[in-house]
Each structure stands twice: as structure tokens, then as C-alpha cells.
Amino acid sequence: MAKLGSSAFSVLLSMVFLEIVSGQQVINPFLPPQQGGGSGVAVSRKEMVPAMFIFGDSLIDNGNNNNLASFAKANYYPYGIDFNGGPTGRFSNGYTMVDEIAQLLGLPLIPAYSEASGEQLLHGVNYASAAAGILDITGRNFVGRIPFDEQINNFQTTLDQITDNLGANDVASALSKCIFFVGMGSNDYLNNYLMPNYPTRNQFNGPQYADLLVQKYTQQLTKLYNLGARKVVLAGLGIMGCIPSILAQSPTGSCSEEVNQLVQPFNANVKTMINNLNTNLPGARFTYIDVARMFQDILTNHRAYGFSVINRGCCGIGRNRGQVTCLPMQTPCPNRDQYVFWDAFHPTEAVNILMGRKAFNGDSTLVYPLNIEQLANLEN
Secondary structure, three states: OOOOOHHHHHHHHHHHHHHHHHOOEEEEOOOOOOOOHHHOOOEEEEOOOOOEEEEEOOOOOEOOOOOOOEOOOOOOOOOOOOOOOOOOOEOOOOOOHHHHHHHHOOOOOOOEOOOOOHHHHHHOOEOOOOOOOOOOOOOHHHEOOOOHHHHHHHHHHHHHHHHHHHOHHHHHHHHOOOEEEEEOOHHHHHHHHOOOOOOHHHHOOHHHHHHHHHHHHHHHHHHHHHOOOOEEEEEOOOOHHHOHHHHOOOOOOOOOHHHHHHHHHHHHHHHHHHHHHHHHOOOOEEEEEOHHHHHHHHHHOOOOOOOOEEEEEOOEEOHHHOOEEOOOOOOOOOOHHHEEEOOOOOEOHHHHHHHHHHHHHOOOOOEEOOOHHHHHHOOO
């Protein structure tokens, strides 16, 4: 990743100041229309925060695995079939959830760490990596991936470059206004605990494993706080027992209540962790996206949201199109906006946009204690 010069980050700080005092409007050429974010219609939108920094897994990875020796890649067609520019490494037919959130914040699409350089860094960096987990061992079956600890180290590398140019005080002030988005934990179950070649299921029961994960998660998020993060959005785990990969393993093709119940202690522990972090870390504003509640609502009321297919992927092979995930040059379903799932594991762009909007301005039953819009508007 190229080093950012002092002039570029001087621009960033002047942008922060100008946005605060004048409510500057920025032209955002990537803002999606009501459906199909990849088409990129130009819309004028107020820039609510100076930048967003993103950490996570394949649900929000936008290309960091492209150049890794990894089996977890999506830089080939038909991934990106509805994205302006084609495949990028996003595990979606188009936008991810954080793409939509960036647009709602008035930001351009956030670049991947593997490709970001120069003035591209002005609005933040995406460090997310497919197959990554809270635990370093998670996802080893995919070989190359960037665990959360390493993602934080990559952020520190970016931060060191910025601080060398501007000084610690100016950087701390700018960072305190930024949004930090973290979505981790799915692979710690799907590509660790639920995999037969991992020892964790024999070592821990469900609640014990959730305790282990959230203990480690707390340490990692505290490190992120110590590096300057103040406005932190954490995405909980979804209804993982209902994804096509799990449905395909069921004799009846129904959701696995065992898997759904397995991840519930993790979500409960994360909510408690957020309350503790907000209490114990001065100036911290951690917020929680209840992805499970959102996804359950979408599955239950799918027709009201315009979805007709909820039990199989749009692109994939085998039962529920979930036994083998989307292969290179495979022909996907034509009516992608009617599908909840794009492949064996990931939602379609239509769902990502919907969930991004709910996270942005949803009520406290969905986003707690503040939604992203409220968090962005919060004075430091």
C-alpha cells in the first residue's frame, strides 16, 4: 500500500473542518438507486463523517483476498455481475452492506487495503478479508486470509503513516469523528467450530465458545479504541442456520435450529460487551446491529420486501444451490433482486442494501443504543 503524503491528509483535515462549519455538500457518483446499487447514479449528498474504516470477513470484503494464496476469493464472474465495473472481490452480485452504509454517510466506496493508496485513503480503508475470524486459527481451511488481529495491525500501519505526516493530536481529532465498522464472528462458527477438522467443538460447549470469542473480541476492540476509534459499529451474527450451505445439509431442507441456537450466546455476549465498553472506555460510542433480528424479519416477511426465493442461492450447485458455491463463469439466476441469498453463504445486493438502510436509520430494536445516522451526527 502506497504511503500517503502530508498534502493529502492536510486535505482530509481541511475537509473535516469545512464539513463541520459549512455543511459542505459533496457529489457522490456511486450512490445507488432504490434497487441495484452497482449502477452508480450521481446524487448530491452531505458528507456526514470524514471517513469509515471497515474490518470483517467475506460479508464485507471488497478485494483484500484477491492477491492472497487463498481459496476464499470472489474476483471472478458472475460475482459483481450487477456491480459497476464487474467483479472486484466482493462476495455479492453487487453492493455489500458497508457499500450502502458508505453511500448513506455521503462517502464514496471505501477502497480495499490491498489497493488503497494516496488520496484514495481520504475517506477510509476496508481491511476485511474473506474467511477471517476473531481467532487467528479460524478459516485455515481456505489457506490465505487476514484475521482480525492482522487487520488491526494493518490499520495501525495506515495510522503510523498518517501520524508521521500530521502528528498525533490532529490524527486523534480526525479519527474521533470517523465511523469504524466491524463485522466478525461468522467464520469462527462456519469455518472453525462447525468444521470436523477443528478441535474447538470437542474443547468447548456453545456458551463456553461464545465466552472465548467475546473475551478475545473485547481485547481486539479495546486495542482499536486505543488506536483512536471512538464511534464503533458492531454487526452481530445473522440467522446462520438458514443459509443455503446449512439448508443443503438438512434432510428436509429446513433451517438448522441447532446452528441458530449455537450462535445466540455470542450475540448476547456482544451486547453485554458493548455496554461494558461504553461504560469503561472514556468517549467510546459502541453500537450494535441486530443482524439476526433484521434477517429474521426479511425471511418471515420476504414477500413484503419483494423477495420470492428464500431457501436457495441465486448462484451455486447442488441442493439449495448451497453444496458448492458460485463457480467461475456459472450462469446465475436472472431475477437476482427476488433472491435473499446470492450464493451458499452470502446475501444478494438487494438484501445488503436493505440491511444497510436499516442499520443506518433503524430504531433501537434493530440498532442499539444508536443507529449509524445518530452515531455520525453525535458531537465528540
